Amino acid sequence: MSKRENLLNKKLKVINLGIETFTEDLKKQGVEVVHVDWRPPAGGDVEILKLLDKLEEGADSPSRNCLKKPTSKQ
Amino acid sequence: MFEEANQQAIEKIQSAQPVLVDIKPAGKVIPRMKKNTILQAGPPIEWKRMCGPLRGAVYGALMYEELAESPEEAEELIKNGEILFAPCHEHDSVGPMAGVISASMPVFVIKNTEHGNLSYGSINEGLGKVLRFGAYSKEVIQHLKWMEKELAPSLKLAIKRSGGINLKTIISQALHMGDECHNRNVAATSLFERQIMPHLIEANLETNVTSRIARFLAENDHFFLNLSMTACKAMMDAAHGIENCTLVTAMSRNGTEFGIRVSGLGDRWFTAPAPTAKGLYFPGYGPADANPDLGDSSITETRGIGGFAMAAAPAIVKFVGGTPADAVGYTKEMMNITVSKDYSFTIPSLNFEGTPMGIDVIRVLDTGILPIINTGIAHKKPGIGQIGAGIVRAPMECFKNALKALLKK
Numbered sequence: 001m002s003k004r005e006n007l008l009n010k011k012l013k014v015i016n017l018g019i020e021t022f023t024e025d026l027k028k029q030g031v032e033v034v035h036v037d038w039r040p041p042a043g044g045d046v047e048i049l050k051l052l053d054k055l056e057e058g059a060d061s062p063s064r065n066c067l068k069k070p071t072s073k074q
Numbered sequence: 075m076f077e078e079a080n081q082q083a084i085e086k087i088q089s090a091q092p093v094l095v096d097i098k099p100a101g102k103v104i105p106r107m108k109k110n111t112i113l114q115a116g117p118p119i120e121w122k123r124m125c126g127p128l129r130g131a132v133y134g135a136l137m138y139e140e141l142a143e144s145p146e147e148a149e150e151l152i153k154n155g156e157i158l159f160a161p162c163h164e165h166d167s168v169g170p171m172a173g174v175i176s177a178s179m180p181v182f183v184i185k186n187t188e189h190g191n192l193s194y195g196s197i198n199e200g201l202g203k204v205l206r207f208g209a210y211s212k213e214v215i216q217h218l219k220w221m222e223k224e225l226a227p228s229l230k231l232a233i234k235r236s237g238g239i240n241l242k243t244i245i246s247q248a249l250h251m252g253d254e255c256h257n258r259n260v261a262a263t264s265l266f267e268r269q270i271m272p273h274l275i276e277a278n279l280e281t282n283v284t285s286r287i288a289r290f291l292a293e294n295d296h297f298f299l300n301l302s303m304t305a306c307k308a309m310m311d312a313a314h315g316i317e318n319c320t321l322v323t324a325m326s327r328n329g330t331e332f333g334i335r336v337s338g339l340g341d342r343w344f345t346a347p348a349p350t351a352k353g354l355y356f357p358g359y360g361p362a363d364a365n366p367d368l369g370d371s372s373i374t375e376t377r378g379i380g381g382f383a384m385a386a387a388p389a390i391v392k393f394v395g396g397t398p399a400d401a402v403g404y405t406k407e408m409m410n411i412t413v414s415k416d417y418s419f420t421i422p423s424l425n426f427e428g429t430p431m432g433i434d435v436i437r438v439l440d441t442g443i444l445p446i447i448n449t450g451i452a453h454k455k456p457g458i459g460q461i462g463a464g465i466v467r468a469p470m471e472c473f474k475n476a477l478k479a480l481l482k483k
Contacts (some may be wrong), residue, residue: 040442041441
């Protein structure tokens, strides 16, 4: 049995990143799911990411520590 | 580098003590205010780009000052370059919605007794047809004259007798009573009245004067809004001008543009088009009637109350939309873009956790989470007034431009 088939034949445990409605839908189907409230850095804006990288190169920027932790709404 | 500067700013904001010490005519107390100066909410803007409600408020202020007898005469003065427009924020002041302050208008004087700086704010006119929403009818002007001639001198006497009223204490207590002190000020207004009323009565004014003032205060749930804003201004100005500080010290809107100021970037504004609030409309009105966001009142969110403290005010969702769970979610979300939590302003339902304080430009950009603001919605035409209330987010562009300026330093 391939790994993929193996996965689908077992009870699923899901970690959902980002969009919360996926978690709710899985919960409704009785799937064990943990939600992580994550968003792409800078909301996915490439220009902002480049600017933040420049700032990081020029100086220590401890404010950017927030990149390392998931965001929270709960 | 940034962290140290930001911490210094947080200490200043946290230790600030805004105390209401006086009421004086704007022209006699606000720095660099002249007879022909009109202060306005938000970042700088010239007449031709001003929105309807702001234009209406300017007409009203010029008629109130008896510089013009009609909107046409007011426009003539403006076009001849005889009126100086400037943002309230650049004159240590704040005003809700149009935010218009002219020289004869009485303003609250608030002293930050910890750091010595002063801030000034207009007195809330009440609801209905009011200047701050761009109304300029005869009744609006008459009401402003009553505020100047009777309300302000009487409150001034009471404030003097009180020896000063600490507004931070009132805000702190009101957050425990269901207010967020931007769009909900029911508790804070009541607490203020409880403090001022004995002094007002002991001032021995004519009974009918005391009665009119007591009624005016009792009938206006938002009276404290202008005090909340001016107190927040005094607290945030204490943290402005700190080298390398990336914290936002003002967010404000003039109905055309949204602007922010950053502590370490001097007096520059970083602007973007003002967004329109999403929320609930009064019967008969809808989004097509709404003016883009307006007012200096987002100084409350800059300080960490208002939308940032929505978890303290579950009932506000009946006014701005959403559910009490959303209100908690907003407060928690804002903790991702702030560098500290307040120990003076706490939220009972969150185990007395402090409100999120110190919006960091870098965190906003890193997370893509934009500051949330509770706001009133003005009709886009002058004179109609408030048509709803809702929630708005500060535009990303302001923060992007601030970061560009930080990189150039």
